[in-house]
Amino acid sequence: MESSILVAMAFDRYVAICNPLRYTSILHPIISKIALVALIRCFCLHFPMPFLLKILPYCDKQTLSYAFCYQIDVTKLACADPTITTSYSLAVVLTTYPVDAVLILLSYVLIVKTVLGTAKQVERLKVLNTCVSHICVVLLFYIPLITLALVSRYTQKDSILARFLLGGLLLVVPPALNPMIYSIKTRQIRSAIHTKFGT
Numbered sequence: 398m399e400s401s402i403l404v405a406m407a408f409d410r411y412v413a414i415c416n417p418l419r420y421t422s423i424l425h426p427i428i429s430k431i432a433l434v435a436l437i438r439c440f441c442l443h444f445p446m447p448f449l450l451k452i453l454p455y456c457d458k459q460t461l462s463y464a465f466c467y468q469i470d471v472t473k474l475a476c477a478d479p480t481i482t483t484s485y486s487l488a489v490v491l492t493t494y495p496v497d498a499v500l501i502l503l504s505y506v507l508i509v510k511t512v513l514g515t516a517k518q519v520e521r522l523k524v525l526n527t528c529v530s531h532i533c534v535v536l537l538f539y540i541p542l543i544t545l546a547l548v549s550r551y552t553q554k555d556s557i558l559a560r561f562l563l564g565g566l567l568l569v570v571p572p573a574l575n576p577m578i579y580s581i582k583t584r585q586i587r588s589a590i591h592t593k594f595g596t
Contacts, residue, residue, distance in 0.1 A: 400497040401435035403535055407504040410531055414524055415511045442489045449482040465564060469546075490546070494539070501535055526582070533578050534571075541567045 408431070412423050446468060453475035461470050468486055472479045505528065512524045545567050548560065580586050 398435060398439040399538060400494060401438060403531075403538060404497045404500050405431050405435065406531055407501040407535075410528055411504040411508055414508050414527065438493075442493065445485065446482075446489075449485055453477055453479055453482060465568060467545075467564065494542070498539065505532070530578050530582060534575055537571045537574055537578070541571065 409424065413420050416423060450468065450471055453472070454477050455474050456476040459474065461467070461474075469483075472482050472486070475482075508524065508528065512521050541563075545563055548563060581590075
């Protein structure tokens with residue numbers, strides 16, 4: 398769902414920069430449809446997963462490596478062959494995150510192309526300033542997610558503490574930093590920080 402929201406935000410940035418005069422007329426009629434499509438996509442892709450996990454038999458070892466119910470971690474506890482579950486999980490990952498990342502990248506390529514073709518140096522810096530928050534949030538979402546997926550899939554004997562901390566970082570750090578990233582651009586908040594810390 399968060400990945401879908403980031404794609405919608407990239408589309409919003411694209412329309413705001415490439416078609417600023419038509420921003421309202423383009424986005425207002427479709428914004429609720431974009432949200433509905435994101436919700437339906439998320440539900441349809443993840444709905445089968447609990448059922449696929451439930452049909453697997455589990456052995457005596459019932460200890461999870463993460464502080465939350467991570468699908469790959471639960472699958473590793475199964476006594477039977479989890480090929481169907483892992484294949485479905487991999488298919489979901491490959492049809493969501495890469496597609497979303499490509500759409501976000503495409504929106505920024507189109508933004509850069511538009512800005513380089515029409516804007517002056519000062520306007521280019523303003524556009525970059527407008528997009529930098531979203532780019533930071535995208536990186537903050539994808540980098541821990543990719544790291545966690547790689548660690549979970551390709552390591553067997555790693556430290557449980559390291560997995561626990563990595564999973565915790567994925568759950569805590571992005572939601573904690575997102576409001577700071579978006580609010581730091583607000584002049585009142587910046588001046589309050591300068592006043593508080595005397596800089």
